[in-house]
Amino acid sequence: MSRAAPMDVAVIGAGVVGAAAALALSREGLRVAIVEAHEPSTWRSDAPDLRVYAFAPDSQALLDALGVWPSIAAARAHPYRRMRVRDAAGGGELCFDADALGRSNLGHIVEHGLLVDRLWLAVGRQRSISRHCPDKLQSLVQDETGVTLELASGTRLRARLALGADGATSKVRELAGLASVNHDYEQRALVTYLRCEKPHEDTAWQRFLASGPLAFLPCADGRCSIVWTLPNADAERLLALDDGSFCRELTRAFDARLGAVTEVSARGAFPLRRQLAREMLTGRVALIGDAAHAVHPLAGQGVNLGLRDVMALRDMVHAARAAGREFDSPDRLARWARIRISENSIAAYSFETINRVFSNDAVLPTLLRGHMLGLAGKFPPLAQFLWKRAAGI
Ligand SMILES: Cc1cc2nc3c(=O)[nH]c(=O)nc-3n(C[C@H](O)[C@H](O)[C@H](O)COP(=O)(O)OP(=O)(O)OC[C@H]3O[C@@H](n4cnc5c(N)ncnc54)[C@H](O)[C@@H]3O)c2cc1C
Structure with a gap:
């Protein structure tokens, strides 16, 4: 020894x-x-x-x-300048913008x-x-x-x-x-890279669906990386789809916000707890x-x-x-x-x-969410406060 x-x-x-x-x-x-x-x-x-x-x-x-950061930035780290959070059922959108916050970016997407x-x-x-x-x-x-x-x-x-x-x-x-x-959420996060018809606008997009949040994160090569939270069975089904069917489902889930999803890479999923x-x-x-x-x-x-x-x-x-x-x-x-x-x-x-609140299609939470996002979106100091908490500054 x-x-x-x-x-x-x-x-x-x-x-x-x-x-x-x-x-x-x-x-x-x-x-x-x-x-x-x-x-x-x-x-x-x-x-x-x-x-x-x-x-x-x-x-x-x-x-x-x-x-260490300079070597990471030189290799591949994509700055995102905006974040848009939208609720599929309740409406309302919350937008964080680097310009409005007096910053060059809100963070980086990095592998x-x-x-x-x-x-x-x-x-x-x-x-x-x-x-x-x-x-x-x-x-x-x-x-x-x-x-x-x-x-x-x-x-x-x-x-x-x-x-x-x-x-x-x-x-x-x-x-x-x-x-x-x-606590096992009985959900998985499905991850993949994809390309859409429209550019990602250096924006991190988050859409809340009844099944869970779907995030599109902008990458350096013009593609987006997604993190799609889904109940286990839905994730299994989507992982098994052929690329064309998967792209169509994803386009629908994202409400074609960036046009149709035209190309997708290999997919993976990890359990959430x-x-x-x-x-x-x-x-x-x-x-x-x-x-x-x-x-x-x-x-x-x-x-x-x-x-x-x-x-x-x-x-x-x-x-x-x-x-x-x-x-x-x-x-x-x-x-x-x-x-x-x-x-x-x-x-x-x-x-x-x-x-939980956003993955719920009951009437009251739906109204509440739309109201919450709308309120934060219309009141810049609140949006600024929320972003600073997330950014750790
Ligand atoms: C498959 C998977 C995919 C994920 N994907 C995402 C994603 O897309 N986005 C996201 O935000 N989060 C994701 N996460 C969560 C994210 O990876 C973690 O929050 C993050 O990696 C935590 O970092 P960590 O260094 O604490 O732990 P880890 O990254 O888990 O690192 C732990 C390290 O400890 C080593 N180790 C373990 N046991 C021992 C031992 N007995 N002796 C010596 N070494 C040991 C392991 O080899 C490993 O290198 C994912 C997690 C998993 C498991």
Whole structure:
């Protein structure tokens, strides 16, 4: 069994959230180990990843501060300038416009595979991060001063803090005995790329249907990436359709807002569940990203919450070190966890409420929604407030 030098932080999982956490904490002067089960694939521009995010401005700012964003922007990240939210049954439209908000854009549409690739390359360049990949967390034991982790390879790691960034089925959460509250929406998010008759106008479109929200996200090559929330059986049926029939169904579902859908790529779907850890911290083990909170991916917002866990942790470490204090005092960690769990729960239940209220064709909710969207659309300060909340600024 090999035993590595003691670390300040051991991060388990190098998805977008774990890799960003490792980079951010090592830049604060901490010694970091990162464990990842699978070597991330190299991103290829000719093989677009179906998993796409509406990357919020604060997420972009984090990656910029980590020196990673320029390479992502140069590869493929498409700025969107407007967002239009419309309810199919209740009428009413809410529009956010970058010009009206005094910004050059509202965010970027960016592929998961590209983010992971560029973050992983940056992790490899950072000398104060030791990488253990491919390797898997097997066991974890904590005491008052730190955590001892054993990996599948037999390597043993010791760290003052262990961060579980190992996704919705987190082994860290299980080993640390952190319970979660789970709810299966019995829905799937169907994702694909498509082309329409009309240009996408650099606009992120969201249409609420009785079956669930349908988002069209504008991409650099003129196509749109969609996230279509559907009951499981409907998603199965649509996945099995031939391309022509699928395009026709989609054109109808989107009310031909951009004309007919003329071309569609391969399709994928992923199950939707809310999974919220009751606590994000126990002793010296903390959870971040989907390990702590898997939420409804309304318009591909999922990853922004996880990156906000990272920003808050980085700021906490920065403040502690600037004051000459230990970064991992129990009070400090508890304060971080309290703030994040409250923000994540609010976000998760807001996404869920929006999904529920809008995926409902009863008369009262329908009237209410049309009224709500109309009101927010006619009252710019309210629209501005809502957007700032979503953008994290
Ligand atoms: C199939 C799928 C498609 C999705 N598509 C979309 C989408 O289109 N739009 C959207 O907004 N959201 C989507 N989501 C949700 C989104 O991917 C997550 O919100 C986001 O990836 C969370 O990032 P994360 O880094 O916290 O976790 P993850 O991306 O899940 O990363 C966890 C990492 O931990 C590693 N790991 C796991 N266990 C261990 C272990 N024991 N030891 C070491 N490493 C381990 C994994 O290999 C992985 O690299 C999708 C999710 C899934 C599962």
